[in-house]
Amino acid sequence: MIKLYHMHTSTCSKRVRITLAEKNLEWESVHIDLAKREQIEPDYVKLNPNGVVPTLIHGDRVLNESNVIIQYLDEVFPEPPLTPPDPYDRAQMRIWMDIFEHRLHKNINIVSWVRQERYKRWENMSENEVEEVLNKQPSPERRELFRKRLANGVSQEDIEFAEARVADVLDLMEDRLNSGPWLCGDAMSLADISVVPFIERFEANKMSKLVDWVLRPSLGNWWQRMQHTKGYKEGFYFPPPD
Ligand SMILES: N[C@@H](CCC(=O)N[C@@H](CS)C(=O)NCC(=O)O)C(=O)O
Known part of the structure; x- marks a missing residue:
């Protein structure tokens, strides 16, 4: 039996839902509402x-x-199979996944704080309530991240820097996709699945240059291909709870 604790809009949750759909696996859903802080x-x-x-x-x-x-x-x-058979391709796959989590996701998160108005989750709270929520954060790193963002906000400069780092990753992808339809090996792999949920986030975050496929045509073609996969069609969207 497989049970997934996830949120319908979360990019990391989408990675897992897409993989479950590709594999045709049945799973039980437990929805965690991040706005209600059910995750802590x-x-x-x-x-x-x-x-x-x-x-x-x-x-x-x-x-x-x-x-x-x-x-x-x-x-x-x-x-x-969603992992290439060749060990070198498999290593490349893991490197891509690392880049997507530690460079792309990290920087998108900075932009989302402002553009997706994540800061609003902290509005209308007294200082004591904010402190209580911060202290409930189990991860010291996340606690400090939130504390700094609440104190200093995210500046336009921070957003531009983060957006440029995301663009660097897309340039790497464009480069790779110029010589083949998938990020590693001959077929779609976990690397492709790991990054695809973020593409829609660029649009939602009004990062229009990142979704201008004239600038990155191979990436645009890949994005079209990804949207036609079983995993994307069945796993990307999940109905919000009532
Ligand atoms: N590296 C983790 C990152 C998980 C993560 O950051 N999840 C986000 C949603 S995509 C979250 O739960 N955020 C909670 C919060 O903002 O407090 C993973 O890949 O599972």
Whole structure:
């Protein structure tokens, strides 16, 4: 039995839903509402010590980290394979996934704070309430990140720097996709799945240059291809809870 703790709009949750759909796996949904801070409730933190989504439960096994979860799923449910057979291609796949999490996701998150108005989750709270929520954050890094953002905000300069770092990653992808339809190997892999949820986020964040496919035509073609995959069609969207 597979149970996924996720949020309908979360990019990391989408990675897992897309992989589950590609593999045609049945799963039970437990929706975690980040705006209501359900991710830092003590019962959930027992499953995910960082207080983030997603978390996957497979039988009695608990897994965190979306890129690790999708690698686990691909190993346990090998059909259809989403990892290239060649060890070098597999290494490249993991490098891409690392770039997507630690460069792309990290920088998108900075932009989303302003453009997706994430700061509004902290409005209309007294100083004590803010402090209480910060202290409930299980991860010291996230606690400090929120504390700094609430104190100093995110400047236009920060946004421009973050957007430029995302553009660097897209340039790397364009370069790679000039010589083949997928990021590594001959078929779609977990690397492609790991990044695809972010493309829609560029539009939502009004990062129009990043979705101007005249500037990056190979990436635009890849994006078209990805939207036609079973995983994307079935896993990207999840109905919001009532
Ligand atoms: N590296 C983690 C990152 C997870 C993460 O940042 N999840 C976001 C949603 S995409 C979250 O739960 N944020 C909670 C918050 O903002 O407090 C993973 O890939 O699973």
